[in-house]
Amino acid sequence: MPNLAAQKLKHGRNSMIAVFTYENMFPVESRNEFYRFFVGIQEAAEKIGYDLLILNNRPTAANRSSRISLADGAVMIGINRDDNDILQLLKRKFPLVFVGRREAPGVQTHWVTFDYRSVIRQMISHISPACHEGLVYIEDVGFGREPRQDKRRYLYEIAAEKGLSVTSVYADELHTIPLEGMQLVFQKRVAVLDRLNQIVDFECQCKRAGLILGKDIIACVLEDDWEGGHADWTRWTDRRVELGSLAVEYLSLLLKGDPLENLPRLVALELVVAQSTCAVTNPAVSANT
Incomplete structure (x- = not known):
């Protein structure tokens, strides 16, 4: 079996990029929230001609035995991370692109992310006619x-x-919304949820209060429906495959030393208007269900 590390030293490149994460995501399943990012990475790597090295251990530049040294560069998926490990990689100028904006003290980071600002503007414009007392x-x-x-x-x-005024309410570690927080929702009648995993408790508390979602309560969520079970919620489109692909394209240019200015860092999202905000009167936004 050829010594890949030696080949890389000799030729400079071995057309292999790593995908690594500190999330518990491998083997990848379709109901995993990172699955479609990984699909995009696979598709772009195949198109460009890269082999993939999948790592979910603790790859560090300081550890010379780490398999990440076999790769020309890497794409990182997920929110959990070890900042010390990543900082060492970045300080050694290891080509690394994050899926999602990431910053590290004292070093430049390379990342791609969604255009949250534009789609949140669409969402707020859509629900604003109902925000007579602000939103929660x-x-x-x-x-x-x-x-x-x-x-x-x-x-x-x-x-x-x-x-519009915004009042924050905090769900606990189990994504349960406190009763006093839901009382604010019942008062203001408009809510924006941070995560899909808050939806079940939110719907249950509305039902217990005898309130109908989309009629008595207007609500939307700052995510796409990656779980596939929330088609009745106003949200945004799933563009995870596109973002995974863009990360590989960005890494490819980084490895070639090509200018990065012309490659966008943002993937556009579109508002999906559904049953949870159906009582809003706003002709500027068409319903997509």
Whole structure:
């Protein structure tokens, strides 16, 4: 069997890129939230001519025995991460592209992400006619990574531009929404959920209160329906395959030393209007169910 590390030293490239994560996602299943990112990575790698090395251990640049050294570069999927390991990779100029915005202190990072700002603007414009008393933002407790921070910031900024107040309510570690938080929702009648995993409890509490979602309560979620079970919720389109593909395209240019300015970092999203906001009167947004 050829020594791949030696071949790389001799020829400089071996046409192999790594996909690594600290998430428990391999083997990949279709109901995993990272599955469609991985599909996009596979498709783009095959199109460009890269072999894939899949890693879900702790690949570090400091550890010379790490299999990541066999790859020309890597794409990282997932939210969980070891910042010390990643910082070592970045300091050694290892070509690394993140799926989702990521920052690290003192070093440049390369990432691709969704155009959250534009689609959140569409969403707020859609529900704003119902926001007579502002809206409630339901988010998971704890500090979120950069994509969650971005969505929160855009929501608050765009609501402020439109003169809408936003009140945050925090779901617990089990994604259960406190009763006092739901009382605010019942009062204001409009809610934006941070995650799909908050939907079950939200719907149950509305039902117990005798309130109909989409009629008595207007609600939407800041995600796509990657689970495939929330077609009645206003959300945005699933473009995870496209984002995974863009990460590989970005890495390919990085490896070639080509200019990155002309390659977009953002994948566009479209608002999907569904039953959960059907009582809103807004002809500017057509219903897509």
